[in-house]
Amino acid sequence: MNSPPPIEVRGLRKIFRQTTTGQAVVAIDRLDLDISPREVVAIVGQTGCGKSTFFDLMIGLEAPTEGSLRIGDKSPHFDFDDFRGRIATVFQQDRLLPWRSALDNARLPLELIGLPESEQRERALTWLERLGLGNFTNAYPHELSGGMRQRVAIARAFAVGPDILLADEAFGHLDEVTAAELRETFLELARECGSTAILITHQLEEAIGVGDRIVVFGKSAKLLADIHVNQWTKNNHPLLREAIQSTLQNNQADPRLSNIQ
């Protein structure tokens, strides 16, 4: 696989207008962020801080109000079709199609990029087997547990071999053991595939545990902290956790983080 393109965010603003009142809501206010190829970035922030809006802008389903978000030299919104098969997503809920079996769900993105059917089946089957679902390929979503369904959703995302993997609170609704297991599998596979991975979460433990980098969003996606994970941060886990928590509570960077950064 070729190296995925870098992600460059400059002066990004997203303003929504409320349907009933017409009032403008600034979801993202002048965000600058760079993400290198193959980096695993955890974006952490409180509910309503603009994480999910950033996710939608990354997918290309929303257009920036101002500024730019570019993947390589292209915009995921304005060059929408150019990213077919290059961006894959894992959502909070599995979002499997209930009328499709696990195998058919996993091969959905492969159908959309027009691969021959035999190749679709082979690739989807390989990913389902890697995720421990080899015996459940013909099962419908309602016949699987929550963790198994999320595994199918992960297989669906990886099957297409994307440059960029996005996960929006993908493990938050699962029990702790299953979530930790799936998170580990997800990261292992992302690193193995050489994809850039962006995990959006509101759980500090998850953010600290997964990334090469932890990006902390304040209100309106204000960049409060950008922490590169290293041996020091790993050894000082409780201190880091406390500093990020204080940053999120006060909506400004905790002074202890400046030493870490």
Next chain:
Amino acid sequence: MTEGYRESVPVLIFPRQTFVSLLVFALAWETLSHLAPYLGIPPFAIPSFVRIAKSVATITPIDIVVTLARVIAALIVSFLLGVAMAMAMYRSDSLDKYLHPMIRLLMAVPVVSWILFAVLWFPGVEFRICFVLVVVCGPVFLIDTLDAMHGVPRDLRHMMQSFRPTTWQYFFKLMLPAILPTIFTSWKVNISLAIRVVTIAELVGAVTGIGHQLSVAQELFSVADVFAWTLVLVALLFLLEAVVARVEARVLRWRV
């Protein structure tokens, strides 16, 4: 749990209650037919089952085939038109806003008015019948399909869009399978509607079909013939519904 563990075990249960209620009705009818002369009711008004059976034996299959063909052809046309218009209205908000009130208005017009309009507007019998059926069944398909399309969960639409499908892929891989359960329900409702409407439409002007035969039976004061043709209509309705139910069970086998 392994591959292929799902098993469909057909369960045949004798419909005892249905059988008993039909038997009670038949006995009451037969008793009344024998008592009619003593109750001052003309004998032809409540014919015995032997007389009805004689009428059933004289039924002309061609009339059944003609009515069935009219119903199926009109339902197919109504379905295609209804779904095509629903798709257009789903994609265009302004088209939806303009057409929706008109569709509601069409649905409020009584069937008899449509039959009269058809007789006054069009010379051909077949076209008249088809027009009446399409104008009655088409809006039902349209509204049901449109409502079902609006009801596709936002989460699934969002997921599908994130994989960047073409317009056709989006429709055939998400929207169509998602609205299929509603489409089957709509077919079942429309079959029953079409059977009733086609009979009325055939009463006026047609020289073939079950409706026409009912009209002849009425002119001959033959309750037995009316009963026989009504039985055929009911059987036809059950048959068509059974076919749709069978297809539905096959297509929607993923449902619990």
